[in-house]
Amino acid sequence: MTAPLRDIIKRYDLGARKSLGQHFLLDRNLCARIARAAGDLGGVNVIEIGPGPGGLTRALLDTDARAVVAVETDHRCVEALGELCTEHPGRLTIIEADALDTDVTTLAPAPRRIVANLPYNVSTPLLLGWLGQINEFDGLTLMFQKEVAERLAAAPGNKNYGRLSIITQWLCDVRFEFNVSKQAFTPPPKVASSIVTLTPRVQPLAPADRKTLEAVTAMAFGQRRKMLRSSLKTLNLDFASLDIAPTARAEELSIEQFCAIANTIPMKATG
Numbered sequence: 001m002t003a004p005l006r007d008i009i010k011r012y013d014l015g016a017r018k019s020l021g022q023h024f025l026l027d028r029n030l031c032a033r034i035a036r037a038a039g040d041l042g043g044v045n046v047i048e049i050g051p052g053p054g055g056l057t058r059a060l061l062d063t064d065a066r067a068v069v070a071v072e073t074d075h076r077c078v079e080a081l082g083e084l085c086t087e088h089p090g091r092l093t094i095i096e097a098d099a100l101d102t103d104v105t106t107l108a109p110a111p112r113r114i115v116a117n118l119p120y121n122v123s124t125p126l127l128l129g130w131l132g133q134i135n136e137f138d139g140l141t142l143m144f145q146k147e148v149a150e151r152l153a154a155a156p157g158n159k160n161y162g163r164l165s166i167i168t169q170w171l172c173d174v175r176f177e178f179n180v181s182k183q184a185f186t187p188p189p190k191v192a193s194s195i196v197t198l199t200p201r202v203q204p205l206a207p208a209d210r211k212t213l214e215a216v217t218a219m220a221f222g223q224r225r226k227m228l229r230s231s232l233k234t235l236n237l238d239f240a241s242l243d244i245a246p247t248a249r250a251e252e253l254s255i256e257q258f259c260a261i262a263n264t265i266p267m268k269a270t271g
Contacts, residue, residue, distance in 0.1 A: 030180065031056045032062070045066050046114075070094050119195075143194070153176045167217070170204050180192065214237075228247075230251065
């Protein structure tokens with residue numbers, strides 16, 4: 001029988017470490033809700049990042065997932081999760097590694113999906129890395145700080161709309177799932193959290209070279225209060241042919257419009 005999470009934490013001295021961005025999610029019902037948000041996991045290999053003592057891991061093992069691969073950098077948690085491996089032979093694998101240095105697509109065959117309560121301090125770098133190989137995944141159901149989740153889902157004209165919104169929505173359909181109170185964690189973080197599901201698009205929202213698109217958005221949002229004729233001045237754009245007002249600001253443009261800009265300039269012009 002699986003031991004209660006609080007017993008596991010005590011047995012392995014799993015006090016959350018600030019240096020690792022650890023905030024443990026122990027609520028069984030909440031963990032189950034996150035697993036459900038990931039959709040039908042039947043036959044899917046699930047990759048979890050930062051499982052900690054295993055609250056979400058247990059919920060994922062309760063689904064019809066083919067297998068769960070958990071990537072954990074804290075050796076204490078790796079040892080604690082060993083008990084779950086014994087109880088679920090062949091269905092749970094623990095990888096002791098830093099997810100930032102790990103190509104998770106090598107850990108399990110397709111179909112694969114990432115479901116994780118991401119450590120706050122590395123959530124955006126992890127996401128940007130996965131976006132670079134997004135078609136290797138069926139989807140990603142991830143917990144972020146609420147403000148990051150709002151940026152991912154923001155539409156043009158919204159104050160949270162920016163570079164991260166554009167590159168994510170260019171490649172994925174973004175679905176906001178639900179908020180998670182900071183009181184749900186041990187210890188409670190200083191901010192609220194949110195669950196977001198990213199479903200890869202068969203093709204990007206509009207044709208564009210990713211590096212060029214990223215460079216253009218960096219220029220535009222680097223001076224987001226300025227009109228585009230100023231922030232993108234060095235690109236010598238023909239705004240009339242693009243049907244874009246030169247007096248517009250970055251947050252007013254759609255993703256398709258940014259792609260159109262990227263397609264009119266040589267890649268070296270943005271370097």
